[in-house]
Amino acid sequence: MSDPIQALELPLQSDDGHRWHVLARVPRAPQASLLWLPALGVAAKHYLPYAQALAERGIAVFVHEWRGNGGSSLRADRAHDWGYRELLLHDLPRSETAVATQLPDLPRILGGHSLGGQLACCRLGLLARDAAAERPTRLWLVASGAPYWRAFPPRSRWWLPFAYRFLSWLADRRGALPGRKVGFGGDEARGLIRDWSRSALSGRYAAAGVDIDLEAAMAQVEVDTHALVLDSDWLAPESSLRFLLSKLPRTQARVETLDGRMLGTRADHFAWMKQPSAIAALLAR
Numbered sequence: 001m002s003d004p005i006q007a008l009e010l011p012l013q014s015d016d017g018h019r020w021h022v023l024a025r026v027p028r029a030p031q032a033s034l035l036w037l038p039a040l041g042v043a044a045k046h047y048l049p050y051a052q053a054l055a056e057r058g059i060a061v062f063v064h065e066w067r068g069n070g071g072s073s074l075r076a077d078r079a080h081d082w083g084y085r086e087l088l089l090h091d092l093p094r095s096e097t098a099v100a101t102q103l104p105d106l107p108r109i110l111g112g113h114s115l116g117g118q119l120a121c122c123r124l125g126l127l128a129r130d131a132a133a134e135r136p137t138r139l140w141l142v143a144s145g146a147p148y149w150r151a152f153p154p155r156s157r158w159w160l161p162f163a164y165r166f167l168s169w170l171a172d173r174r175g176a177l178p179g180r181k182v183g184f185g186g187d188e189a190r191g192l193i194r195d196w197s198r199s200a201l202s203g204r205y206a207a208a209g210v211d212i213d214l215e216a217a218m219a220q221v222e223v224d225t226h227a228l229v230l231d232s233d234w235l236a237p238e239s240s241l242r243f244l245l246s247k248l249p250r251t252q253a254r255v256e257t258l259d260g261r262m263l264g265t266r267a268d269h270f271a272w273m274k275q276p277s278a279i280a281a282l283l284a285r
Contacts, residue, residue, distance in 0.1 A: 006024075006026045006028075007024070008023070008024035008025075008026060008102075009024075010062075012098055019073035020091070021044075022062050022064060022098050023044045023045060023047075023051070024051070024062045024063070024102070025048070025051040025052050025055040026103070027056070029058070030059060030060035030106060032058075032059055032138075033059070033106045033107070033109065034062065034108075034110075034140065035099050035108070035110050036050075036063045036112065036116070037066075037110075037111065037117070037119055038112070039112075039115055039143075040066075040115040040188065041069060041180075041184075041188060043065065043070030044065040044070050045071075047113075047273065049275075050279070051063055053280035054280045060106070062095065062098065062099045064092065067091060068188065075187065076176035076188055076189040077175055077176050077187075081175075081176075081191045082191055082192060083189065083191030083194065083208050083209070084122070084196075085208060087119060088119065108134065109137070109139070109140055110123065110138075110139055111142070112140075113142050113144060114143055114236060114269065117142070117143075117144025117244070120139060121139070121247060121248060122214050124136065124248075125218035125220065126217055136223060138223060138226070139224070139225040140225075140226050140227075141225065141227040143228070143229070143236045145237065145240025146203070146243045147196065148199065149164065151239050151240045151243035152239060153237060160200070164197040165201070167182075168194055171188065171189075171194070172190050172194075175190065176190055177189075194208065195207055205247070215247065219249055222251065223251055225251045225252065226256075226282075226283060227253055227256070228283070229255060229257045229258070230267040231258065231259045231260075232259075233269045235269045238255070238257065241255065256282065263278050
């Protein structure tokens with residue numbers, strides 16, 4: 001019989017009162033810890049099969065919860081707004097501290113899916129500026145890439161700027177993006193959509209209210225990177241991943257492309273989450 005895997009829910013709170021839980025799966029003798037950042041609009045609980053699969057392979061997984069999703073105490077509306085600033089500077093440091101408190105002496109991995117991968121890169125840039133910070137030694141990306149429209153294949157590139165501008169306009173007009181109605185993300189804060197659409201249109205990462213040059217910070221990151229591309233994923237094609245990785249010029253990155261045969265399911269942006277064994281095996285290898 002294999003060793004039992006401990007299921008944890010760690011309650012956290014930011015300085016501004018936002019509350020959430022980090023969901024964890026911890027094996028008896030973990031080899032490393034992973035802080036995992038979800039995709040836009042995806043609640044942490046949907047990554048528990050992935051966390052379980054990695055825990056069975058010796059990796060302790062802690063899944064962060066974005067503001068406005070899942071067990072978060074906030075919901076985006078006209079009265080409640082936030083952007084990358086709150087995610088990067090208020091919430092993620094709390095989850096990082098929770099991981100370090102639970103497993104203080106293990107190698108640390110930071111990873112993410114889609115937007116989670118992008119913000120993992122931004123967060124690594126911020127940590128690179130802090131000489132006293134404990135930094136992850138590895139970065140794992142699954143179905144992630146920059147949304148910059150020029151980084152996409154020609155067949156989708158032409159219409160993306162219109163979509164980005166429309167989503168930002170809609171979020172401003174409604175007070176929050178009604179993502180579940182329009183079929184993109186969840187119900188997202190307008191400030192978050194502004195920050196996201198700015199990077200999608202310009203190709204540069206910045207956060208409203210943050211004076212730090214995120215592009216320059218990411219250029220200082222040195223971390224071993226393993227990135228997985230899914231060959232039917234039009235939301236994060238390999239070209240968009242390569243553009244994101246270009247923000248980390250000091251990084252040694254291994255990029256692998258997976259098809260449906262390798263995954264045992266559709267090789268698209270989300271299907272792997274329900275059948276994550278192949279991805280977990282590759283990352284933990």
